[in-house]
Amino acid sequence: MLELPPLSLYVHIPWCIKKCPYCDFNSHQGHENIPEQAYLQALLKDLNNDLHWVKNRKLHSIFFGGGTPSLFSAQSIEKIINAAEKHIGFETNIEITLEANPGSAEQQKFADFYKAGVNRLSIGVQSFNDQQLKSLGRIHNAEHAKKAIEMAQISGFERFNIDLMHGLPEQSREDAMVDLDIAIQTGATHISWYQLTIEPNTSFFSRPPILPEEDQLADIQDLGMQRLSSAEFSQYEVSAFAKAGEACRHNLNYWQFGDYLGIGAGAHGKLTIPENAEIIRTAKTRQPDHFMSREKTALASQKPINQDQLSLEFMMNALRLTQGVNKELYARRTGLDESVIAQIIMQLEEDGLIQPQAENYCTTDTGIRFLDTVLQRFS
Ligand SMILES: C[S@@+](CC[C@H](N)C(=O)[O-])C[C@H]1O[C@@H](n2cnc3c(N)ncnc32)[C@H](O)[C@@H]1O
Ligand code: SF4
Structure with missing residues (x-):
């Protein structure tokens, strides 16, 4: 019997100060000239257009992802949160996460995000090693990363995630463990620990860096899992580690085949429609310019998941846990x-x-x- 699962909202902000050479996310380089107001209006319109799917439901979580959502002002983020609360409504204890980059972290802005209702930050640290950050083309250094974490704590964020990558160019086993040790010592409640993958359509794909050998990658993986586990971070997904009770409720909802609205350029959604006995997937126009300039809907596709695909789609998510x-x-x-x-x-x-x-x-x-x-x- 098809039931309504928890409902999340994903909000995509598609700009970064600089495009990283390994990144295949829908993110575009642009800093000075981000059309924040036009994009905000387009997001609010997009949310409005999606409301008919979620009548009488409440939001379980919101995730501002990117790109670099922390490039947006707290006022814009607050307007989206307020619109979501007014038009859909919140479950008590809603989790609201925002991805923040150390390269654009500001104390006042973090404090304002917190006041706006964001209650969890995900900080894109990647490494605490300056050399490795450079090889990843990041605009921040280790000092900026530590400062950003401090700012998050001073601003009141008790729940925060650190994104780290491993298997980096010329990274030794020790380097990878030092990164984990520093992340653990910050008091982070969650660590996302991703092995660097070389994705098609990235600069690294056309000019691949020299990565550690397979056996070294396997050692880093084994040692890292031991490190995290002895620091009381339990693994609950392939790359996700959390202190007790601190798993990301938004991502858990994806993996448990929950529902989500996806607003913003290229955002995906998944919605259960019990009265039609169907589950649909939606996708929005990918190019930010098209997303902002369209007259009516930004919906680029909407299709039901075929019955014969449903088991696979369910298991693809569930078995990652x-x-x-x-x-x-x-x-x-x-x-x-x-x-x-x-x-x-x-x-x-x-x-x-x-x-x-x-x-x-x-x-x-x-x-x-x-x-x-x-x-x-x-x-
Ligand atoms: C959507 S990105 C955005 C976060 C933020 N903009 C940043 O980069 O700091 C989320 C995370 O995915 C991870 N990631 C992105 N590309 C990756 C790749 N090719 N291999 C492994 N992890 C990757 C990074 O850790 C990144 O922080
Ligand atoms: S900052 Fe994050 S989203 Fe932006 S290009 Fe780099 S990895 Fe991709």
């Missing part, structure tokens, strides 16, 4: 009966890829390593 998800959630979130996947699950259990007889659909240690193989069975 180290604890998986409760088996009950499958029927509630997809509207399909558990019997649809019973045969596949049994085979995966026999192959040692899914935990047998568990309350949750959850991969084994081998299953998580061969997640693509596991997921292929659902396609």
Whole structure:
């Protein structure tokens, strides 16, 4: 029986001071000339156009992502938060996260974000090593990163995430552990620890840097997980580590196949429409100029997820979580009966890829390593 899951809101801000050579996100270089007011108006209009999908529902979380949302003024962020509260409404304890870059951190602005209702910051540190930050083309250094964290704390943010990357050009095992140690010591409640990947359509793809060898990458991964675990950060997703009770509720909602509105250039949404017994995916116009100049809707596509794709889509999200998800959630979130996947699950259990007889659909240690193989069975 298809139920309405928690509802989140993703707000995309598509500009950065400088485009990083490894980044394939929808982010555009531009600083002085960001059309903040025009974009704000376009976002408010986009939100308005999406309201018909979420009547009588409340928001569980909001995430301002980018790009670099901290380039926007706190007043603009506040206007979006206020509009979301007025037109949709908030659950008590709503989580509101904003991504902030150390290269554009300002004390007053952080304090104003907090006053505007943002209650969680995600700080894009990447590394505390100046040499490595340079090789990543970042505009900040280690000192800026530490200052930004301090500013977040002074501004009242008790919950904050640090984004770190590892497997960086010329990074030793020790370098990677020093980065983690510094992040742990800051008092961060969450650490997102990503291995650098070389994505098509990036500068690194056309001019690849020399990365650590496979066995060194594996060592960094193993050592890092031990470091994080002994500092009481538990891993709950491939790259996400949190202190007790500090998992990112917004991302958890994605991974548990919850719903979300996506507003802004290129933003994606997923919505359950029980009366039509369908789940739809939406995408908005990708180019910021088109997004701002369109006459009516910014919706570029809206299509239901095919019934035969639903199990795969559910599992693609759920099985990224180290604890998986409760088996009950499958029927509630997809509207399909558990019997649809019973045969596949049994085979995966026999192959040692899914935990047998568990309350949750959850991969084994081998299953998580061969997640693509596991997921292929659902396609
Ligand atoms: C959407 S980005 C935006 C955050 C913010 N603009 C920043 O870069 O500081 C979120 C995070 O994804 C990670 N990331 C981006 N590109 C990556 C790549 N190619 N490989 C691994 N992690 C990446 C970085 O840690 C980054 O902070
Ligand atoms: S600052 Fe973040 S979003 Fe912007 S280009 Fe760099 S990695 Fe991408």
